[in-house]
Amino acid sequence: MDESKVIVQPLDKEWHGPHVSGMDMLRLDLFDPVISGNKWYKLKHNLQYAMQQGYKSILTFGGAFSNHLIATAAAAQLHHIPAVGIVRGDDGRELTATLKACREYGMQLHFVTREEYKHKDEEDWLARLAAKFDKPFIIPEGGANEQGRAGAAAIAALIPGSYTHICVSLGTGTTFIGLRNALPVHQQLLGFVPMKNGTYLKNEIWMAIEQDKDQNWELYDRWHFGGFGKWTDELISFMNGFYQVNHIPLDMVYTAKMMYGLKDLLSEGYFPAGANILCIHTGGLQGNVAIAAELVYKSGI
Numbered sequence: 001m002d003e004s005k006v007i008v009q010p011l012d013k014e015w016h017g018p019h020v021s022g023m024d025m026l027r028l029d030l031f032d033p034v035i036s037g038n039k040w041y042k043l044k045h046n047l048q049y050a051m052q053q054g055y056k057s058i059l060t061f062g063g064a065f066s067n068h069l070i071a072t073a074a075a076a077q078l079h080h081i082p083a084v085g086i087v088r089g090d091d092g093r094e095l096t097a098t099l100k101a102c103r104e105y106g107m108q109l110h111f112v113t114r115e116e117y118k119h120k121d122e123e124d125w126l127a128r129l130a131a132k133f134d135k136p137f138i139i140p141e142g143g144a145n146e147q148g149r150a151g152a153a154a155i156a157a158l159i160p161g162s163y164t165h166i167c168v169s170l171g172t173g174t175t176f177i178g179l180r181n182a183l184p185v186h187q188q189l190l191g192f193v194p195m196k197n198g199t200y201l202k203n204e205i206w207m208a209i210e211q212d213k214d215q216n217w218e219l220y221d222r223w224h225f226g227g228f229g230k231w232t233d234e235l236i237s238f239m240n241g242f243y244q245v246n247h248i249p250l251d252m253v254y255t256a257k258m259m260y261g262l263k264d265l266l267s268e269g270y271f272p273a274g275a276n277i278l279c280i281h282t283g284g285l286q287g288n289v290a291i292a293a294e295l296v297y298k299s300g301i
Helices: 013-019 037-052 067-078 097-106 124-132 146-158 174-182 196-207 233-244 255-267 286-299
Strands: 008-010 022-027 056-062 081-089 106-110 163-171 188-192 217-220 276-281
Touching: 013 022, 013 233, 013 255, 022 217, 037 056, 037 067, 037 174, 067 081, 067 097, 067 146, 081 097, 097 106, 146 174, 163 174, 163 255, 174 188, 174 196, 174 286, 188 255, 196 217, 233 255
Parallel strands: 022 276, 056 081, 081 106, 163 188, 163 276, 188 217
Antiparallel strands: 008 022
16 A cells, blocks of 8 residues: 555635634545545554454444445455455345445445444454354454554654644544544644534543543534434535635545534634644545435435
8 A cells, every 4th residue: 555645735725714824634535545544544453463363354344334344345355354344234135335345345244233233342242243254353343443543543653743733533533542642742633523422432532542642632523414424415515615625525424524613613713823733634535426326326316
């Protein structure tokens, strides 16, 4: 994987206005079209560990539009290791574009109900899954484990110390934890959670952050647009406007909601005038294509 493709792109002053000194975007979405953004960083240590420990396959979890599932499927194919995906709330009769791509990458899909899926962190249920699929290395949803956090910490090496505020969207908190543990403590880390009442993650994050780094961080869940994976015409219009000004595509699940929230914070005067802000684009653009394809299918167009 060519990490040299990652760039820092300045955002147009027309977009952020005079509210701050500057605002740039770390384009992790350019890293790879499928294993994109922070997904690769969370996966690479997990895959290395699985192979070093002699596991013959891996198993992980996600929903019908999961960026994590498709990234895992593609990365597993790249490393020639079989992969199993446990899919939440789908019977497999009508596959989304994401799940079709997972199968094309060689991932074996196993469908469970939403009730069953709630057991994904329970040792007994995981033990039964491991026995069913010949004892694979199990990667938690979103790569949320020690290996995933260590991989995400490497993103900090791409971030100059001149930025006062680092902004990132989060689902499991894995990338956020890795960044907070690796960034200098003077840089404020802001996390944007794209689901209702998402700040429940604060306690999990707090337990995993190193004691000397447990400062200068905050989570926000105001901009969920109805919940995880949901969007409105207003959000789509915002994404189109952002692209017209900055020529950067945003994904509707994560980064678009973060940038919408940042726009609000700018107008509210949240940041000091001298703030120099870096926004992290965590990729996931395949999700836009998958969701659009699903809408076309359901509409009968």
